[in-house]
Each structure stands twice: as structure tokens, then as C-alpha cells.
Amino acid sequence: MIALSSIALDPASGLRRESPRPPELRNAAYDAGFDWDTLFYDCYRAGRYVVLQGPPFLNLLPALQASAPLKPRWFGGPRYVVRNKRGEIWCRHDGDMLTLSGPVGTYQLTIQPDQxxxxxxxxxxxxxxxxxxxxxxxxxxxxxxxxxxxxxxxxxxxxxxxxxxxxxxxxxxxxxxxxxxxxxxxxxxxxxxxxxxxxxxxxxxxxxxxxxxxxxxxxxxxxxxxxxxxxxxxxxxxxxxxxxxxxxxxxxxxxxxxxxxxxxxxxxxxxxxxxxxxxxxxxxxxxxxxxxxxxxxxxxxxxxxxxxxxxxxxxxxxxxxxxxxxxxxxxxxxxxxxxxxxxxxxxxxxxxxxxxxxxxxxxxxxxxxxxxxxxxxx
Incomplete structure (x- = not known):
């Protein structure tokens, strides 16, 4: 079977995804169905890149950008895709594991293969x-x-x-x-x-x-x-x-x-x-x-x-x-x-x-x- 390297936000980080919908258009059904805590669906190779992919980052983006090894740099830094309900970070990384650490929390991710x-x-x-x-x-x-x-x-x-x-x-x-x-x-x-x-x-x-x-x-x-x-x-x-x-x-x-x-x-x-x-x-x-x-x-x-x-x-x-x-x-x-x-x-x-x-x-x-x-x- 296909394996995913998915992670949910650690409650200890004090973070969760904020809803893009105004409160007056939300109810109990909305709150039960919204994805508050999935940070990444998967972490995998795509050609020369490693892709960390999840729901739209929304308010989580600054915490991700302040976390290692995802801090933006002028050259060779990660590329963020944040539109059309997409949340992706494209980066270069050697090895089979990626350690994410910073304001968003600390996580170990297995990098899944390019298939x-x-x-x-x-x-x-x-x-x-x-x-x-x-x-x-x-x-x-x-x-x-x-x-x-x-x-x-x-x-x-x-x-x-x-x-x-x-x-x-x-x-x-x-x-x-x-x-x-x-x-x-x-x-x-x-x-x-x-x-x-x-x-x-x-x-x-x-x-x-x-x-x-x-x-x-x-x-x-x-x-x-x-x-x-x-x-x-x-x-x-x-x-x-x-x-x-x-x-x-x-x-x-x-x-x-x-x-x-x-x-x-x-x-x-x-x-x-x-x-x-x-x-x-x-x-x-x-x-x-x-x-x-x-x-x-x-x-x-x-x-x-x-x-x-x-x-x-x-x-x-x-x-x-x-x-x-x-x-x-x-x-x-x-x-x-x-x-x-x-x-x-x-x-x-x-x-x-x-x-x-x-x-x-x-x-x-x-x-x-x-x-x-x-x-x-x-």
C-alpha cells in the first residue's frame, strides 16, 4: 500500500488553523467538519524536490516560515504555494528524513518516494x-x-x-x-x-x-x-x-x-x-x-x-x-x-x-x- 507521512499540529504548540469563513456563516456542523489541525497530508519527493503538502496554511504560514529548515532565503530557499486551496512547500533536502523544528513545533517526517x-x-x-x-x-x-x-x-x-x-x-x-x-x-x-x-x-x-x-x-x-x-x-x-x-x-x-x-x-x-x-x-x-x-x-x-x-x-x-x-x-x-x-x-x-x-x-x-x-x- 501507498504510505503517507502526514502530521497534525501538536496541541502543545498552541496553534491551529484559523477558519477563512466569517463566524456568522459557521455553525456546529461547520466546526465539526473543518480541518483545524492537519499540517501536512504528506511529505514526498517529486523530481528534484521534496514537497511538504497540506491544506492551505493560512495563519500557520508565518510559523512555518520561521521554522527550520523552511526559513526563506534569497537563493535556494523553499518555495511556497499558497493559493486555490493548496498548501505546499517545495524544497531541496538530502536523506530519507526531514526534521521540522520551530514555532510550529518539532516533527520528524519520513520522506516518501517519488512514485x-x-x-x-x-x-x-x-x-x-x-x-x-x-x-x-x-x-x-x-x-x-x-x-x-x-x-x-x-x-x-x-x-x-x-x-x-x-x-x-x-x-x-x-x-x-x-x-x-x-x-x-x-x-x-x-x-x-x-x-x-x-x-x-x-x-x-x-x-x-x-x-x-x-x-x-x-x-x-x-x-x-x-x-x-x-x-x-x-x-x-x-x-x-x-x-x-x-x-x-x-x-x-x-x-x-x-x-x-x-x-x-x-x-x-x-x-x-x-x-x-x-x-x-x-x-x-x-x-x-x-x-x-x-x-x-x-x-x-x-x-x-x-x-x-x-x-x-x-x-x-x-x-x-x-x-x-x-x-x-x-x-x-x-x-x-x-x-x-x-x-x-x-x-x-x-x-x-x-x-x-x-x-x-x-x-x-x-x-x-x-x-x-x-x-x-x-
Whole structure:
């Protein structure tokens, strides 16, 4: 299994991360979900550098800059990245251990290896997942292997309780022996929601405190995926299709800028046949509700080597810093499967009624399921 060198702030330091959100937009749920004390998610090599990576440093930055060996110097000193929900320190350091000492506290960190070679030249699907049923993850892998030629997967497990990251990795590798598959344990607080989901007294909250998923993408990019041929960022409930039958990986690699951003559309949890949520599969759901008004924020595929890791940031729906980030492709779109969810964020699942007049079958999705060898469990 992949090992992390993560550390939490020592209470004896008297420090903790201050919230970026004003008190009037915080409540007990916010306080329970905010990551007050993770200093670094991991410490690892990335090429010539050692990267100490964590949530945004915020008020902790002065204490870090006053700690050895991280004190800024004019030449050869550490480089800090503090934007777009990122907190990174890039430095040069020999040896296998790094001792951090100063106002932030004293810590011994094992420097984890650079593992970009694991995915070099691979077409990788990447996601963050928690307690998703393994059969859903298998179907997701099978779809992308068959439909788009994915030959590797990097799954970050955000503290699942139903299985361990090691057990999930073993199961997926047994099911897909031709793919390179790694499951990274990522047991950090996801962070409070923004928008209506994080509203306090009816006032929508900003998206300013959900550090975990952006952190997992930065970690994936820097430690594992720098030399990947291309990387697709999608969730377990999201299936990408092309109007022209092309692979999203091949299409992205063929672009001059190495980046494609595409929209999504919801697939209803309603079905003409009775479906139970417990055994349901992606292929059980193939209809769009004509009255659907929810929007699906875009997702993306990227060629990592064509984008500067200091100037651009991988985020859930964006490649921040890229001048191509605002361009939405019209050939590709993803199907967002309403019922393929454990409803961690909102109530999702099987729709109780199916009126044929209110739904339209997504024939392209039906055909893709057939090509991938995925069928309804009925």
C-alpha cells in the first residue's frame, strides 16, 4: 500500500488553523467538519524536490516560515504555494528524513518516494471515494477500460468504513489484472460544504473550507501522475461519452493544449422496472427526466506534462490558471448517475415512480453499456 507521512499540529504548540469563513456563516456542523489541525497530508519527493503538502496554511504560514529548515532565503530557499486551496512547500533536502523544528513545533517526517514511474505513459482515471459499493467501482473501471481505453486507476479512499483501502485495492486488482491500480488511503476531513449545502440561517456559504479533495488532486498530480499520458478526473457516478465515439484520453492528447473540459447531464434514478438500491448497478438507469433542472458542473481530462504545476491547479471542476479553463467542449459530456450514491451530500437514490411521458431513454448510454459488457442486474 501507498504510505503517507502526514502530521497534525501538536496541541502543545498552541496553534491551529484559523477558519477563512466569517463566524456568522459557521455553525456546529461547520466546526465539526473543518480541518483545524492537519499540517501536512504528506511529505514526498517529486523530481528534484521534496514537497511538504497540506491544506492551505493560512495563519500557520508565518510559523512555518520561521521554522527550520523552511526559513526563506534569497537563493535556494523553499518555495511556497499558497493559493486555490493548496498548501505546499517545495524544497531541496538530502536523506530519507526531514526534521521540522520551530514555532510550529518539532516533527520528524519520513520522506516518501517519488512514485511517478507507477503511472508513466498510462491513461489514468482518478477519483476520491468514500464507502462506494465495490461493485459500483468495478463497473466504473470496466466502463472506462472498454469505452475509453483507460489502463490505470488512482483511487483516493477518504476513510471508508465498509472496507479498508488495502482490501479495495486487492479486489480491484483481481478484477482488472491488466490495469495499474493503486488505492491511496486519504483519511482527512472532507471539509464543510459551500453553497446551499453549507447555508447558515438561509444564507449560502462560500466554497472556502473544503480542502480535502483539492488536496488529493494536488497529491495525485505531483507524487504519482506527472508522467502519465493523460488523466481523467471523474467520480464513481460519472460516465463520459463522446458524440463521435472517441476516447476522451486520445482526444485530449491530440489537442494542442492537452486539456478538455466538458459538461454533464443527470440520469434519473427512475426505471421502468422495479429496482432496489442495495443491488443496483449503473446500467439499471438509462433515462433522463424531461423536467430535470439541476445543472452538472463540468469535469476535465488533462495531459499533466503540458501544464506548469506552479502556475495551474487541479480542482474538482477546473484547471485554475489555464487560459483554456473557460472553454467547454461540445463533443464530450458525462452522465451523472443519480442513484449511484450513498447520499453523503444530499438525498439521492431510487425514484419511486416512472411515468414514460416524463422520461426519455438515453440511447447513447444504453449502447455504451452494451459495448462495455455492463448490463442491468434485472
Amino acid at each position: 511517478a514511474s507507477l503511472f508513466a505513459g498510462r491513461r489514468v482515471i482518478h477519483t476520491l471515494s468514500k464507502d462506494n459499493t465495490p461493485r459500483w467501482i468495478r463497473d466504473w473501471l470496466q466502463f472506462y477500460q472498454a469505452e475509453h481505453g483507460a489502463d490505470a486507476a488512482l483511487v483516493y479512499d477518504n476513510g471508508s468504513r465498509l472496507y479498508s483501502a488495502a482490501d479495495l485495492q486487492t479486489e480491484l486488482r483481481a478484477a482488472f489484472p491488466a490495469m495499474v491500480i493503486h488505492v491511496v488511503p486519504w483519511p482527512f476531513r472532507y471539509g464543510p460544504q459551500g453553497g446551499l449545502a453549507g447555508a447558515v440561517n438561509g444564507v449560502e456559504a462560500p466554497w472556502d473550507s473544503d480542502f480535502c479533495q483539492t488536496g488529493s488532486m494536488a497529491h495525485a498530480r505531483l507524487r504519482f501522475l506527472r508522467d502519465a499520458k493523460s488523466v481523467l478526473n471523474v467520480d464513481i457516478d460519472e460516465l463520459v461519452l463522446s458524440d463521435k465515439g472517441r476516447s476522451i484520453f486520445e482526444a485530449t492528447e491530440a489537442t494542442r493544449h492537452g486539456f478538455i473540459k466538458f459538461p454533464g447531464q443527470w440520469i434519473s434514478g427512475a426505471s421502468p422496472d422495479p429496482i432496489d438500491h442495495e443491488p443496483c448497478r449503473h446500467a439499471d438507469f438509462t433515462h433522463r427526466a424531461l423536467a430535470e433542472t439541476r445543472e452538472c458542473p463540468p469535469k476535465w481530462c488533462v495531459v499533466p506534462a503540458r501544464h506548469d504545476p506552479f502556475g495551474t491547479t487541479w480542482s474538482v471542476h477546473n484547471l485554475f490558471g489555464s487560459r483554456h479553463n473557460r472553454v467547454i467542449d461540445s463533443e464530450f459530456s458525462y452522465r451523472h448517475m443519480t442513484a449511484i450514491s450513498n447520499s453523503w451530500k444530499e438525498n439521492r437514490g431510487i425514484a419511486g415512480q416512472f411515468d414514460p411521458a416524463g422520461y426519455r431513454e438515453d440511447r447513447a448510454l444504453v449502447a455504451a453499456f452494451a459495448r462495455a459488457g455492463l448490463a442491468s442486474h434485472n
